[in-house]
């Protein structure tokens with residue numbers, strides 16, 4: 508079945524296609540292979556063979572929920588020791604997936620989002636206070652570092668009524684350090700067979716997991732002794748029974764869900780904001796257009812209302828385009844639910860799976876034209892979106908297991924970009940060249956920029 512799928516030319520016995528492969532940037536490595544090998548290819552790492560898909564027609568076929576479903580493998584399976592059967596890492600057949608999905612989905616409804624909005628504004632004000640201080644001190648700002656503070660505080664506050672105090676710390680909160688540790692470890696397990704993983708790294712990982720669990724257990728204990736919160740995600744996890752079965756999440760499952768939401772709820776949004784700011788800083792005319800939109804839609808209101816966020820259409824397109832080039836959760840795996848033929852060409856057995864490489868899908872010239880590397884938010888104006896085939900843009904995954912936090916992330920990111928554009932001019936560091944780090948997620952490494960207080964012309 509694999510014979511028709513191309514692979515890199517120089518295979519080494521035992522090591523497979525490891526030559527030239529990078530442990531630190533497996534995704535960007537695969538993207539390079541994709542340009543040589545085409546819309547579907549395979550790579551062998553030691554004795555394991557992986558199939559990668561990036562062509563739009565193939566990816567669209569794999570989005571067919573009647574024949575394919577999420578596959579829990581690779582990096583995601585490596586996270587099972589941390590978060591087990593919580594939403595992101597559950598196998599499709601595990602009962603806790605449906606239970607948690609049904610109990611938690613209302614936490615992302617319009618009404619829920621509207622209630623989070625004032626808290627999001629509050630956290631954003633902490634960011635702008637910090638940036639005002641950096642600006643006054645003549646310092647450049649650490650974009651990914653500060654976006655991570657912002658998004659962690661936002662999910663902690665809105666979801667769990669918790670304050671990590673990130674903006675009051677010079678170093679990242681130890682929760683973030685432990686999280687980065689476990690994500691990096693999980694990614695390394697993909698490319699290094701476990702016996703070769705040094706004992707120390709495994710021990711370090713156990714310590715990281717223990718720290719994540721301890722942090723969450725403290726948070727849950729505090730909520731229980733407070734006798735409940737204001738109906739946030741944590742209250743749902745602790746108190747809400749399933750609407751039809753009456754079942755509740757177990758204590759162990761709650762812990763796994765809290766870790767999942769604290770991690771999934773901030774790491775990818777932080778990257779998305781950072782990439783968007785990077786592109787805005789490189790294109791002052793685009794930034795000026797976006798800023799003019801913010802002025803027009805928000806006027807002088809210090810605190811834009813919930814409804815005013817989705818009206819920033821151009822700002823949203825900037826974010827969409829940043830997530831096209833750098834979808835910060837850059838791959839998802841799909842498995843055949845019965846024997847089938849992928850795109851009428853590649854036979855697949857039930858359980859057979861392939862990895863959809865989203866950055867590759869988002870660069871398919873058949874869909875995005877001859878210059879897919881060019882940053883152009885107008886690719887997302889209403890007309891262009893209507894004209895495009897379905898399943899060609901998948902930063903939030905696909906089907907039943909797509910991102911539950913999509914609206915949350917979009918609302919938060921557009922709100923924050925709007926607030927930042929309104930307040931600052933972004934001055935890129937002329938020597939900065941985009942370098943993308945990988946720890947299952949993508950992040951622009953070392954991105955710093957200078958700010959100027961915006962002088963309003965209107």
Ligand code: HEM
Nearest residue numbers: 594595771772775776779836839903904908910911912916
């Ligand atoms: C699932 C991307 C923000 C929580 C996913 C998946 C992707 C994704 C691609 C599917 C993974 C797969 O198929 O294996 C993103 C991106 C985000 C973002 C790019 C930001 C720009 C968030 C936020 C939250 C969240 C803010 C929570 C507040 C989750 C959860 C799942 C998930 C719980 C698992 C859903 C399930 O399987 O039922 N996300 N996400 N994500 N995301 Fe997000």
